[in-house]
Amino acid sequence: LIHGGGGRAMEQLIDQLFKAEFIKAGVAGNDGTGEGPSHDATLVTPPPGQLAVSTDSHVITPLFFPGGNIGSLAVHGTVNDLAMGGAKPLWLSAGFILEEGFPLKELQTIVRSMAAAAKEAEVKIITGDTKVVEKGKGDGVYINTCGIGHVINQSKIGPQYIQPGDKILISGFLGDHGVAVMSQRENLGFESEILSDSQSLNGLVAEMLEAVPQVHCLRDPTRGGLANTLNELVQSARCDVLLQEATIPLRPAVNGACEFLGLDPLYVANEGKLIAICSAEDADKLLQVMHNHPKGESAAIIGEFVAEKSGDNFQGYLEMETPYGGKRLLDWLNGEQLPRIC
Amino acid sequence: MKWQIQGFAIKGIVQGVGFRPFVFNLAKQCDCSGDVCNNGLGVEIRLCGQQKNIDLFIQRLQSELPRLARINQIQSLPENQLDIESFSEVIESVKNNQPAIFAIRATPQKIANSAENNQKISTLISPDASLCDDCRSELLDPKNPRYRYPFINCTHCGPRYTIIADLPYDRPFTTMAGFELCKSCQQEYSDPQDRRFHAQPNACNTCGPQLSLLNNQGQPIDGDPIEQTLERLRQGEILAIKGLGGFHLVCDANNADAVAKLRARKHRPAKPFAVMAANTASLERWVTINPSTADLLKSAQAPIVLCQKQSQIELQINGVADGLNQLGVMLPYTPIHWLLFHQAAGQPATEAWLNQPQDLLLVMTSANPSGEPLVIDNREAINRLSNIADYFLLHDRDILIRNDDPLLIAGTEQQPSIMIRRGRGYAPAPVFLPKLLNKNNDLNILATGSYLKNSICYSQGEMAHFSQHIGDLNCVGNIEFQKEIYRHLSQAYQMQPDIVIADSHPESPAVRFAQQISQQLNIPLLQVQHHHAHIAAVMAEYQLAQPVIGLALDGLGFGGQSLDISQVADNKSLLGGELLLVNADGCQHLGGLQPLALPGGDAAAKAPWRMAASVLFSTGNSQQIKSRFKDFAAAAFTETMLQKQLNCPKTSSMGRLFDACASLLNICQVNSFEAEAASKLEAAAAKDASQSNSAAASEQPTSLARITSSSSQPFVLDLLPIFNVLIQSSIPPISISRQNQLAYWFHQQLIEALARWVISASKKTGIKDICLSGGCFLNQILAQGLQQKLQQLGFNVYLPICHPVNDGSISLGQLYAARMHLNKVQPQQHKVSGDK
Numbered sequence A: 001l002i003h004g005g006g007g008r009a010m011e012q013l014i015d016q017l018f019k020a021e022f023i024k025a026g027v028a029g030n031d032g033t034g035e036g037p038s039h040d041a042t043l044v045t046p047p048p049g050q051l052a053v054s055t056d057s058h059v060i061t062p063l064f065f066p067g068g069n070i071g072s073l074a075v076h077g078t079v080n081d082l083a084m085g086g087a088k089p090l091w092l093s094a095g096f097i098l099e100e101g102f103p104l105k106e107l108q109t110i111v112r113s114m115a116a117a118a119k120e121a122e123v124k125i126i127t128g129d130t131k132v133v134e135k136g137k138g139d140g141v142y143i144n145t146c147g148i149g150h151v152i153n154q155s156k157i158g159p160q161y162i163q164p165g166d167k168i169l170i171s172g173f174l175g176d177h178g179v180a181v182m183s184q185r186e187n188l189g190f191e192s193e194i195l196s197d198s199q200s201l202n203g204l205v206a207e208m209l210e211a212v213p214q215v216h217c218l219r220d221p222t223r224g225g226l227a228n229t230l231n232e233l234v235q236s237a238r239c240d241v242l243l244q245e246a247t248i249p250l251r252p253a254v255n256g257a258c259e260f261l262g263l264d265p266l267y268v269a270n271e272g273k274l275i276a277i278c279s280a281e282d283a284d285k286l287l288q289v290m291h292n293h294p295k296g297e298s299a300a301i302i303g304e305f306v307a308e309k310s311g312d313n314f315q316g317y318l319e320m321e322t323p324y325g326g327k328r329l330l331d332w333l334n335g336e337q338l339p340r341i342c
Numbered sequence B: 001m002k003w004q005i006q007g008f009a010i011k012g013i014v015q016g017v018g019f020r021p022f023v024f025n026l027a028k029q030c031d032c033s034g035d036v037c038n039n040g041l042g043v044e045i046r047l048c049g050q051q052k053n054i055d056l057f058i059q060r061l062q063s064e065l066p067r068l069a070r071i072n073q074i075q076s077l078p079e080n081q082l083d084i085e086s087f088s089e090v091i092e093s094v095k096n097n098q099p100a101i102f103a104i105r106a107t108p109q110k111i112a113n114s115a116e117n118n119q120k121i122s123t124l125i126s127p128d129a130s131l132c133d134d135c136r137s138e139l140l141d142p143k144n145p146r147y148r149y150p151f152i153n154c155t156h157c158g159p160r161y162t163i164i165a166d167l168p169y170d171r172p173f174t175t176m177a178g179f180e181l182c183k184s185c186q187q188e189y190s191d192p193q194d195r196r197f198h199a200q201p202n203a204c205n206t207c208g209p210q211l212s213l214l215n216n217q218g219q220p221i222d223g224d225p226i227e228q229t230l231e232r233l234r235q236g237e238i239l240a241i242k243g244l245g246g247f248h249l250v251c252d253a254n255n256a257d258a259v260a261k262l263r264a265r266k267h268r269p270a271k272p273f274a275v276m277a278a279n280t281a282s283l284e285r286w287v288t289i290n291p292s293t294a295d296l297l298k299s300a301q302a303p304i305v306l307c308q309k310q311s312q313i314e315l316q317i318n319g320v321a322d323g324l325n326q327l328g329v330m331l332p333y334t335p336i337h338w339l340l341f342h343q344a345a346g347q348p349a350t351e352a353w354l355n356q357p358q359d360l361l362l363v364m365t366s367a368n369p370s371g372e373p374l375v376i377d378n379r380e381a382i383n384r385l386s387n388i389a390d391y392f393l394l395h396d397r398d399i400l401i402r403n404d405d406p407l408l409i410a411g412t413e414q415q416p417s418i419m420i421r422r423g424r425g426y427a428p429a430p431v432f433l434p435k436l437l438n439k440n441n442d443l444n445i446l447a448t449g450s451y452l453k454n455s456i457c458y459s460q461g462e463m464a465h466f467s468q469h470i471g472d473l474n475c476v477g478n479i480e481f482q483k484e485i486y487r488h489l490s491q492a493y494q495m496q497p498d499i500v501i502a503d504s505h506p507e508s509p510a511v512r513f514a515q516q517i518s519q520q521l522n523i524p525l526l527q528v529q530h531h532h533a534h535i536a537a538v539m540a541e542y543q544l545a546q547p548v549i550g551l552a553l554d555g556l557g558f559g560g561q562s563l564d565i566s567q568v569a570d571n572k573s574l575l576g577g578e579l580l581l582v583n584a585d586g587c588q589h590l591g592g593l594q595p596l597a598l599p600g601g602d603a604a605a606k607a608p609w610r611m612a613a614s615v616l617f618s619t620g621n622s623q624q625i626k627s628r629f630k631d632f633a634a635a636a637f638t639e640t641m642l643q644k645q646l647n648c649p650k651t652s653s654m655g656r657l658f659d660a661c662a663s664l665l666n667i668c669q670v671n672s673f674e675a676e677a678a679s680k681l682e683a684a685a686a687k688d689a690s691q692s693n694s695a696a697a698s699e700q701p702t703s704l705a706r707i708t709s710s711s712s713q714p715f716v717l718d719l720l721p722i723f724n725v726l727i728q729s730s731i732p733p734i735s736i737s738r739q740n741q742l743a744y745w746f747h748q749q750l751i752e753a754l755a756r757w758v759i760s761a762s763k764k765t766g767i768k769d770i771c772l773s774g775g776c777f778l779n780q781i782l783a784q785g786l787q788q789k790l791q792q793l794g795f796n797v798y799l800p801i802c803h804p805v806n807d808g809s810i811s812l813g814q815l816y817a818a819r820m821h822l823n824k825v826q827p828q829q830h831k832v833s834g835d836k
């Protein structure tokens, strides 16, 4: 890749590459005519009802990791954000910022993953843009995606609908993505390779909402992991959470790696898991639906929202009961996991 | 006959402890007329009589104090403050040579409202006290109406702080409110000459609380609860027994199976348990008890005292405190405890058994599931402890405020006993602080303490209410307990903070609590850095205000801003071996230990071998990591982490170096409880035979440590040269005597190095006053050794005795540092609590 004089031409060339890949995967355009994503405005016809819009910029080192790369991640991230709003993702835009000198072959791999991810998630990439920046001014590739989705049956999904007594479900094993990425970045070579869980969740969400439309809240525990995501919900729902440590799905490999590293897997990022919160009556049914879907086969009920304990000055506590009956606070972490033991 | 009028104002713990009846009786014995009343800060006495009688009275007042009273100051009152008009009747009677008359007066309105007493304290909450000898005699006397009544008490003993909801300390404001005094109890309560005059928890079998024994399904067990409880203990069952400040889990210490069962159910594999025996004669089989320790055990505070074990003890009481050279012991302190031992002795009618060895030895451990607050409520006990305890010995006198057993280290002939954990019997007795020279003296200050071993300190002028041990703020129960104590003290003393103080920890619930208070009340928030607070706590104990050199050695405290004017390292530096210059304004960081990687953060604090790996890495001995720690799957990986600096924050912690040493000597590789490795290292050093060899002991070791300087720290102490030698000398396999020898050698080297560090700083600053603080000084070889060394070199050394040397005193230190600072700065426009 070069930048500068012939830059404009180069960007056009790359656009062609993108178009070709997206068309090949059948994820280009919105009308099935085989038109590629356009630099100019793409016209779409919204379905009746509400639309959901979400955008996310993806920066990650390394660009390629076991179980995915920045291309698939850029699709999954935005698709999942839409799904967590209770929307069926329809269209994506893709904006690329490329660093001069980035190998075309790697770019092609990224674009192919993106196309495959979009195909799997049944979304169309309808517009895009590319810029090339000077060498040393970017980490290879940055991708921004923006997504538009159609809100399924006007569902009331959000932290404000959470009630004390609600159950918390998780769709599968925690911490895979963060550990896979770190393992790749630092070349740690864990014995059994840990794959990122990066995947789209809209299919799973669609089935969950069909079975239990009155789900109270959906959230994907990405950065900050389960613990920080639940802490956010505790703050917006204004109730406390009590988790049961023994029920939280963790792969032995991930757990072991975290123990080695001195990290708490509950604070490690996920890219293909969701937290669902529903009333206690709906919990078993919802769990059943999740179990029947390949992306939720390891789902579990891991705890519940409880009436807040901090009295007149709401503080909000995320607590976890250990298998021995002790309780531990999973505090909000602003940055890295700092040592605390004296 | 020549007579005098004299008045005295007495400050201290003189209210709610039977002080006025004591004064009343003493005055009569000394042939003095007069009266006594409570005032805002204590008690006021007016006397009229012969000078020699008044002198005798004052002398005996101090030497014969009631058990729970403490005098901090006796001040002579000038005549114009004596309100002679209201005293005329007494004067008349003395004039006319009538027999001495003495009265207990109500608190005069004038005094209650006077400007002098703007702090509005009418009474102090006194701590709970162990059963007094008089009550015990009654309890065990078959002819006494309160024979075997488990709630007997008087003004000199029984529950206080743990049952008080509000002040004044009157029965309606205690958890005794629901029990109406019967006629005879009422009579005792109203008679100034009775031992139970105004004893708020006074009760008897007719009118008071009752015991009951339940199984863990909550069903009552027939028969006498004491008899049944003892029988079950003898059978090896585990009992939850309601005490003064919370529940205990109890089992027979002589029954190894019962102890193992308790450990398994409590998920507490190795952390030592404390034991209770009937008397010191019974304890002497297990531990050495000197006379001062015996006094301490029998005191009103009745603490757990860590005593030196007799040899061979482990063969006999298995699983109680294995691998350590100390055992925590205590004596019965409630009537319920006494009744159990009385029962075990066969209910003797005479008191001879009280001094004879008894066989019953009980493990008594606080009933707090895994670090959570102590259980205090009956229903809560059955809910939360039914998977641990087989039976519950309960009663219907509620505990309002939990207060754990206090813990001290036994003293020796040369050395007083040392507080480790402030609890029942000690808290919330106030610590008296020096008066400030400006208006800031009247400010109320709330210090919110540290993240671990939290306590709070809440001052009202010169009086600081220093809370009990709250615990680690890593569970909601303890976080809420901290707030509860704050609310309780605010309510009881009708006060509100004008300034709130927090640690500089970036993510501590205590800091968040302080921020909340600051916003809510719109009051200033000051930060005091952890190690600054450690040193200031020692200054508080010794009331120092001059500049001192502080040596703070502990596991972990964050660096950061202290009192807006001082900075101790960066905000996120992990400190733990620091040399500070602390003065009235703030502090200056003179230097820390040479930082080392902490592989895996908190994981390293749990696994001493990780810290040893860090030391091996830093000394160029990485190749030994895999071979030494082949039992640990993460060993090879830890080396990678160290190479890549992956989750390896740097720390200057001293605690972690003790861990590293214990691991290199193969004494302890994994901490199953806090400071296990350090305690076992100390125990090994204490066992070293060369210690008693006087030639070897008096030989000065050549110090290997290096003192260097960095851009921000003039004195950095590098202990790695000591570790270099240790690594070469400890190549496995290592014999036990070699372990002990090297453990002792390490301590000597460390003392030498630390002394040199202090000397360098002293040369530069000219300061000869040295304060030692931080959890590492619980290590007695280090604490005593360094103190002696520095004293020999001509330094004045201050080592805490009355308050915990560990993080338990951080709140006191925060408060003292802030007050020293406020002594210098001009009073600001704060909202003072008076206007609410």
Ligand SMILES: [Fe+3]
Pocket: A342, B530, B534, B554, B555, B556, B557, B774, B775, B806, B807
């Ligand atoms: Fe500390």
Ligand SMILES: [Mg+2]
Pocket: A056, A077, A078, A081, A222
């Ligand atoms: Mg996102």
Ligand SMILES: [Zn+2]
Pocket: B131, B132, B133, B134, B135, B136, B153, B154, B155, B156, B157, B158
């Ligand atoms: Zn008594």
Ligand SMILES: [Zn+2]
Pocket: B181, B182, B183, B184, B185, B186, B203, B204, B205, B206, B207, B208
């Ligand atoms: Zn009575």
